Amino acid sequence: MPSSSSSPEEKIGALDGLLTLIGIVPARARFIGGAVASSLLSSLSLGLSFGMMGAAFLPTGPLIPFLMGSWVGHTFGLYHHYRQSRNDALTVARNxxxxxxxxxxxxxxxxxxxxxxxxxxxxxxxxxxxxxxxxxxxxxxxxxxxxxxxxxxxxxxxxxxxxxxxxxxxxxxxxxxxxxxxxxxxxxxxxxxxx
Structure with a gap:
């Protein structure tokens, strides 16, 4: 019967494979993926938080607060990604x-x-x-x-x-x-x- 836990060497080997796979993705695609991931994570986090607060405290239910939270989270996520990318670009320009x-x-x-x-x-x-x-x-x-x-x-x-x-x-x-x-x-x- 095989064990469900894998050795640390197998985990490191799998991680190396993932890093190698990420390494062959074009740079612009990684940049776009980072923007999408940033906006998606913040959109989902704020949307769910606002939705739960709306379900608990508002008579309208969770839908409208979820939509508002998702919109605000998406905006903040993209803005954060833009600011980070701009700071990185200016640092590269300086150095x-x-x-x-x-x-x-x-x-x-x-x-x-x-x-x-x-x-x-x-x-x-x-x-x-x-x-x-x-x-x-x-x-x-x-x-x-x-x-x-x-x-x-x-x-x-x-x-x-x-x-x-x-x-x-x-x-x-x-x-x-x-x-x-x-x-x-x-x-x-x-x-x-x-x-």
């Missing part, structure tokens, strides 16, 4: 401007001014300590807009292009972050764990 600019160009034909990209990259290097003082003074004199500021100044259309471009370059950004993390670990081991 990886050339990668996002290239993704915006290849996806939508949007050309980001080169002075905006270069000023943002120079400021990123300045904050990480990779730029000398002369370049830092030149950046301050130019007072060029950072890429995240430029995107916001262009309006909702450009913010939308940035949001939809981020999933296309997310894999490359994760690879860069993984390399940076490995370099930090290696530096730490060399400093504090000499062999």
């Amino acid at each position: 990886f401007p050339s990668i996002l600019a290239h993704a915006m160009w290849t996806e939508f034909g949007v050309i980001v001014p080169s002075d905006v990209v270069s000023a943002t990259e120079e400021r990123c290097h300045q904050h990480s300590g990779k730029v000398d003082k002369q370049i830092a003074q030149d950046i301050a004199k130019k007072n060029a807009a950072m890429m995240d500021q430029w995107i916001q100044l262009q309006g909702y259309k450009m913010v939308g292009f940035a949001i939809l471009s981020v999933p296309q370059c997310a894999e490359n950004i994760e690879e860069i972050q993984r390399q940076e993390r490995n370099n930090l670990v290696q530096d730490h081991q060399e400093k504090f764990c000499p062999t």
Whole structure:
């Protein structure tokens, strides 16, 4: 008689298979799936909560409160997903401007001014300590807009292009972050764990 519980190795193997399957889904489809899941979860949660309160306290019953709660939940869920996506896009624009600019160009034909990209990259290097003082003074004199500021100044259309471009370059950004993390670990081991 087979046991109903599976070993931890089997569970991890099944999870790896699921993650591999999710990995082959196109980035834009994952983005849309996230928006749908966010709005569906909040819509259902608020709809059921409002419906139960309506059934308990209102003479109209649960239907109208459920519909109102679902509508409010759907709106809040989509707005939350938009704000999170916008913040992610602006963070990518601030930290990886050339990668996002290239993704915006290849996806939508949007050309980001080169002075905006270069000023943002120079400021990123300045904050990480990779730029000398002369370049830092030149950046301050130019007072060029950072890429995240430029995107916001262009309006909702450009913010939308940035949001939809981020999933296309997310894999490359994760690879860069993984390399940076490995370099930090290696530096730490060399400093504090000499062999």
